[in-house]
Amino acid sequence: MRKSKLLATTMIAALASACTTMEEGSMNTPAALPDTAEYNPDIPEATSIFAELSPLYMHAPQFDQIEDSEWQGIIEEAIAIQLAEIEAIAENPNPPTFDNTLVAMERSGQVFSRAYGAFSQIVSANINDTIAMTDEELAPQVAAMTDSIYLNPQLFARVKAVYDNRAAMSMTPEDAMLLETTYDEFVHRGALLGDNAQTELRQINERLSSLSSQISQRITTGQNNASIFVDDRAMLSGLSEGQIASAAAAAAEAGRDGEFMLNVSNTTGVPQLAQLDNRDVREMLYKASINRNQSGEASTLPLIQEVVALRNRRAQLFGEPSHANWQMYDRMVSDPAAAIGFMSDMVPALRATQEREAAVLQARIEEDGHDFTLAPWDWQYYASKVRAERYALDNEEIKQYFVVENVLEDGVFYMAEQLYGLTFEERTDIPTYHPDVKVYTVFHDGEEQALFYFDPFQRESKRGGAWMSNFIEQSHLLGLKPVVTNTQNIAPPAAGQPALATWDDVTTMFHEFGHALHGIFADQQYPSLSGTNTARDWVEFPSQFHENFAAVPEVLQRYARHNETGEVIPMELVEAIDRASKFNQGHSFGEIIAASLLDMEWHSLDPSQPAPTDVMAFEAEALERIGLRSDLVPPRYRTPYYRHIFEHGYDAGYYAYTWTEMLHHDAYSYVAANGGMTREMGDHIVNTFLGQGHSKTYEQMFRDFTGRDPRVEPLLEARGLIPEDDDVTGVDGAEGEI
Incomplete structure (x- = not known):
């Protein structure tokens, strides 16, 4: 989930001064460079729909205004502008300062960030042949742009000059973090390598980006191609009527009327393997899953x-x-x-x-x-x-108790209201990239806080898995509020049937919304330190932490209602879910x-x-x-x-995922011991880690929340790895082994 400092697979803007908030109307002009010599660099003018901030609410992307064939030109123009802005910073004749170098870099790339954030979500969630080809063409260009930034010797000299003078500078803690992480990123990306090594590095990075795009597309193709077809309804014994109807509809859509299509999942394991009575079908489905992407196109x-x-x-x-x-x-x-x-x-x-x-x-x-x-x-x-x-x-x-819409609006949103004072209002005036997507305004104590997109269902144009991304990164410098999206792959319902979620889908919904909250509560000056722009082994902590609230009885009773009777999920079933979790x-x-x-x-x-x-x-x-x-x-x-x-x-x-699972179980043990799901606890969560982005070290944020360093025991207890009175769930000697 963490992104590169100057560009992102989702949405990055730039860096900034810790003192002022930029007016929205001035965001599209080159960075002001307040120094002794007059300096007016020539920056190309953007012509695409991303040249200016979107006129939509909170600057949401205008997906309805862009043809698939236009994306390549849009992104290539944005790359050229980003490079010109960076070159202008590097060639500034004035001595390097925090403002004219670090802050100017944070202001750069806004056209690229707006465009590439929207395009990346389409690549992941609504791809077609045109988009796939465009992505493959653009991937090496984006990699080359990144290298042109981090391997620019004049730019690095300016960053290094500011970094070397840091002891004599007056900076806020966020300023200091920005300077440190930016310098480290330059070094990590090759700024200290020799010319020959940098040349080879550029070639490697461009090729890797191209391979990444190709691998992504082939994995999606392989998952789609791995679907199996069954021609005898009796062979689907064990599946529900709704699942069988969905399988028949999927086969008909694939041109095979009268058959039944079973899809493999993003993971090796396929949920239907737990249900299918026919061993031959189980074997066929398992082998289709595990052997995919090993042959053919x-x-x-x-x-x-x-x-x-x-x-x-x-x-x-x-x-x-x-x-x-x-x-x-x-x-x-x-x-x-x-x-x-x-x-x-x-x-x-x-x-x-x-x-x-x-x-x-x-x-x-x-x-x-x-x-x-x-x-x-x-x-x-x-x-x-x-x-x-x-x-x-x-x-x-x-599953009958987990209607997707109810889980979101009566479960996830209720949890967010009780803990954080958030409320949600669905909007119908924001264009989306697919009809399945819903959009909500997020209010914090009645004040507009963010815009949230929710894209729940599996489709062939969407890659597997679940993720959160940003269309707009929060930044006080740029005067921007967050626009975030959650994407999942819940099995779509058959026509006329309710959309039902598995318990895994439910916990994933709370998980991804934890990522969304990390973005929604971002409160940073600089976009590159904002929200989810953190390390891999920290960014999954807020998301996994929020999975815990899916099983809080007060929350469950709100959203877990039978799709036919409206009955609240029985407590004995809830207790069984808890026991079975180990x-x-x-x-x-x-x-x-x-x-x-x-x-x-x-x-x-x-x-x-x-x-x-x-x-x-x-x-x-x-x-x-x-x-x-x-x-x-x-x-x-x-x-x-x-x-x-x-x-x-x-x-x-x-x-x-396992490291942050340890963090989140330990952190939730603190919640359980200190009053549970209260507004006071929510404020403490926001003030110590959820709203902090990367403005502090990760160790400090965890200690700020719990008052101590993380412990592994709560993970072992949650996983059933500390022996209990159950001859299947316990692990002999686990406590001593870890």
Whole structure:
């Protein structure tokens, strides 16, 4: 979620002085350079619809005014303007100061930020052939622009001069953080390298950006192509009538009337595997999921091999022992060995759990009179049976209480009102990029605070997963309030049926809204320090923290109402959900740790050695080294469709989900011990970390909230990894292992 200082995959503006707020009407003029010599640099004038701030409410993007074919020209013009603005700063004849260098950089790139923020969301959430081709053309140009900024020797000389004089300067804490992070970013991106190394670095970065775009598109294609078709309705036994109707409708849309289409998910695991009674269909669906993107036009293997080789070469240019060492320079956990150790310490206990759970599931198979051996496509099916028997829990029954609109408006929004004083008003006057998208004005204690977009449903034009992004970054310098969006991939309803969410969908909705709140409550002078512009292993903390409120009884009773009867979810079902949350950890936590360590295996390679040429062979060897039962519980993402680390910026960073899970469980234990979901607690959350962006160190923000350093025990308790009176959920010796 963290973005580069001067540009972003979502929305970045520029940097600024900590004293004044810029008037909106002056935002499109070049940065004023208040120095002794008169200086009037020539900046090209923008001509696109993004030349000026949008006239819509809170400057929301005018999606209805842009044809797909126009995007390339719009972005290329914005790149040219950004480069001209940066060159003007670099060539300023006046001595470098914080204002005429750092602040001027923060003011630069506003046309690019507006345009690229809107375009990036379309690429991710409503792609077509024209947009895909445009993205592939633009990706290396954006990378080249980034390098032209950070490898500009005159610009870096000015930044370094200000940085070297910092002890003699009077700065606010946010000024000081801006200066430090900007200088570090220049060094990280090669400002201290020699000319030959910088030339090679530019070539590597351009190629990597092009490969990232191609990999992203192939992963989406591979997911769509992996869908399976079933021609016998009886083979779908176990699915609900609504699911079967949706499968029939999807097949008909694909031109196969009379059949049923089952889609694979963004992750290795497919939800229907827990329901399908027919073992052959389960196996077919599982293999379609796990083997995608390995052959044909959607194969990512040669692209991934090249990415790894290029990342290793870049690490070598910087003299780093691995790509992970280069990548993790600004993290809360900056040492790859520490991240690996944090997760590896859990492996023995997790493997023991997987072995015990597998034995329980094998016994359950035999109880049904079968003589086959547990296979990965059986795990979730029989785990679901054991869960139902032990905890009286039926996932399909649970879904009936989670109507998507109710979860959002009566659950997520209610939580935000009780904790933070936020209220929401749906708008119908803001154009969107797809009919599924809803838009809301966000009020804080009655005052307009932000604009929020919500895009819930899966479609072929949307990449998998869920995410938050910004169309407009908050900045006091630029006088801008946040415009943020949440995107999910909830299964769309069949015609005439209600849109129902799984419990995972519900917690994801609270999770992504936690990211949104991180943007909504941004209160920074400088856009590059605003809101979610933080390290990978911090940005997931506010989002995971807010998952906890999905299960607060007061919140549940508001949104969890049966779609037919309106009955509030029974407390015994809520209690079963809570008990079952510690069930099946060998699978649910094991697949995450396996994926996290697989990421580190790829990015801890010695850059002086050739990169692996056989991607799948390396993955198999890496999983063997990791030591979990990946034959039964595969990683959450296998290498060919591991979008997080090959396209989405989480390379050497997927561990962040587990690291921040530790932070959020510990932080929520503080909430539970200090009054729970109250407005006083909400103000404390905002004042200590949620509204702080990157204006402070991450360690300081956590200590400001809890009064201490983070503890791992609440994570172990929440995951059921501290032994309990349950012979399936506990992990022998877990407490001593970690």
